[in-house]
Amino acid sequence: MDLPVLRSRIDALDSQLVDLLNERAQVSINIGLAKRKTPDAENNNELNNGNNAITNSNTNSEHVHQPAREIKVYERVKRLNHGPLADGAIEAIYREIMSASISLQRQITVAFLGPRGSYTAQVAQLRFGDSVAYSDLPQIPDVIQAVSSKTVTYGVVPIENSTMGNVDATLDSLVKATRNETNGGTVRIRAEHYLPIHHCLLSKCSEKSQIKKVYSHAQSIGQTSQWYETNLKGIERIAVSSNSAAAVLASKEVGAAAICGEQCAEMYELHVIERNIEDKKNNTTRFFILGDKCEPPSGNDKTTAYFTVDHRKPGALVDALNVLKIHQINLTKMDSRPSGGVAWNYFFFVEFTGHYADENVSNALKEMEAYCLLITVLGSYPDQGPKQ
Numbered sequence: 489m490d491l492p493v494l495r496s497r498i499d500a501l502d503s504q505l506v507d508l509l510n511e512r513a514q515v516s517i518n519i520g521l522a523k524r525k526t527p528d529a530e531n532n533n534e535l536n537n538g539n540n541a542i543t544n545s546n547t548n549s550e551h552v553h554q555p556a557r558e559i560k561v562y563e564r565v566k567r568l569n570h571g572p573l574a575d576g577a578i579e580a581i582y583r584e585i586m587s588a589s590i591s592l593q594r595q596i597t598v599a600f601l602g603p604r605g606s607y608t609a610q611v612a613q614l615r616f617g618d619s620v621a622y623s624d625l626p627q628i629p630d631v632i633q634a635v636s637s638k639t640v641t642y643g644v645v646p647i648e649n650s651t652m653g654n655v656d657a658t659l660d661s662l663v664k665a666t667r668n669e670t671n672g673g674t675v676r677i678r679a680e681h682y683l684p685i686h687h688c689l690l691s692k693c694s695e696k697s698q699i700k701k702v703y704s705h706a707q708s709i710g711q712t713s714q715w716y717e718t719n720l721k722g723i724e725r726i727a728v729s730s731n732s733a734a735a736v737l738a739s740k741e742v743g744a745a746a747i748c749g750e751q752c753a754e755m756y757e758l759h760v761i762e763r764n765i766e767d768k769k770n771n772t773t774r775f776f777i778l779g780d781k782c783e784p785p786s787g788n789d790k791t792t793a794y795f796t797v798d799h800r801k802p803g804a805l806v807d808a809l810n811v812l813k814i815h816q817i818n819l820t821k822m823d824s825r826p827s828g829g830v831a832w833n834y835f836f837f838v839e840f841t842g843h844y845a846d847e848n849v850s851n852a853l854k855e856m857e858a859y860c861l862l863i864t865v866l867g868s869y870p871d872q873g874p875k876q
């Protein structure tokens with residue numbers, strides 16, 4: 489077949505595609521209207537335990553972004569795909585279809601740890617696409633505060649890295665935001681996202697030997713420390729608020745470099761001096777997508793909560809955790825952070841299988857209250873962790 493014939497075939501298919509896309513968009517608009525009309529039949533999973541406030545507040549506000557539903561849509565369309573399009577291509581196309589769909593239902597703003605080019609920005613884009621509005625904020629607490637004050641609809645923050653562990657600023661800010669809920673603000677985890685992290689050394693210089701100082705986020709400095717020892721030993725390293733903030737600085741200072749993602753190279757007109765400089769090749773960062781309430785159970789959920797116990801009471805922590813065992817709930821992660829009040833008092837962060845609206849989890853949480861001075865659920869959300 490010759491080119492004009494093939495192109496007219498493409499034109500005919502495009503006509504059908506545009507009609508179908510608009511038909512789908514109209515259904516999405518109707519879903520948006522239905523979400524507003526239904527006073528949270530599906531979302532009404534409030535669980536308020538008085539003082540200990542295990543709540544999912546604002547149950548009457550509709551949520552246009554539905555992570556669990558999106559997972560199902562992606563799974564389904566990839567199952568339907570028999571090529572020649574790759575699954576990744578189908579996923580990218582559907583990301584934009586659903587992004588446009590979200591923006592037809594409601595204009596939303598997604599805040600992320602900026603500036604542009606950060607790994608957090610990458611996750612925001614992967615989860616929300618090109619049709620929504622973004623707000624890049626300088627620090628993690630700013631993102632959490634913006635969600636809490638409803639200045640933005642959703643927020644994206646890093647929570648932990650497979651090489652360097654927790655991002656303490658996120659844990660501490662989540663506590664602060666949820667302890668302040670009496671002021672009306674709310675923050676809940678709605679989804680998680682795992683992003684493989686491959687760092688680059690970027691600079692206006694073209695040679696490693698010309699570099700006099702290196703900017704990066706403390707986490708990325710830790711993730712590349714062995715490489716640094718071998719390649720830039722003795723060169724000053726300066727920790728800044730994000731990798732992309734490092735790229736901005738490197739773009740303005742002669743002899744400066746940044747450890748950040750390759751996406752910053754074009755954005756800030758920097759040379760890629762070296763790629764894949766992370767010490768562990770499976771280096772991965774986990775992010776939270778935050779909003780003002782959780783999603784209903786998806787059938788494959790995880791819950792994140794924090795609590796504190798009477799530190800003077802022998803066995804108090806064991807007693808609290810034993811409740812999870814009794815209810816056959818698998819504890820998958822545990823951390824502690826200073827409570828910020830009495831010295832040497834800690835908040836214990838736990839993650840376990842199940843949704844707080846599941847019967848066994850909801851019973852366990854109520855029973856844990858007997859052993860805890862306070863307990864707060866930060867969120868229940870679809871488990872998207874790598875399967876072991």
Ligand SMILES: O=C(O)C(=O)C[C@]1(C(=O)O)C=C[C@@H](O)C=C1
Binds near residue numbers: 593
């Ligand atoms: O199913 C919904 O709740 C929708 O709003 C529709 C839709 C879609 O376009 O498929 C759009 C946004 C959501 O994040 C998930 C799915």
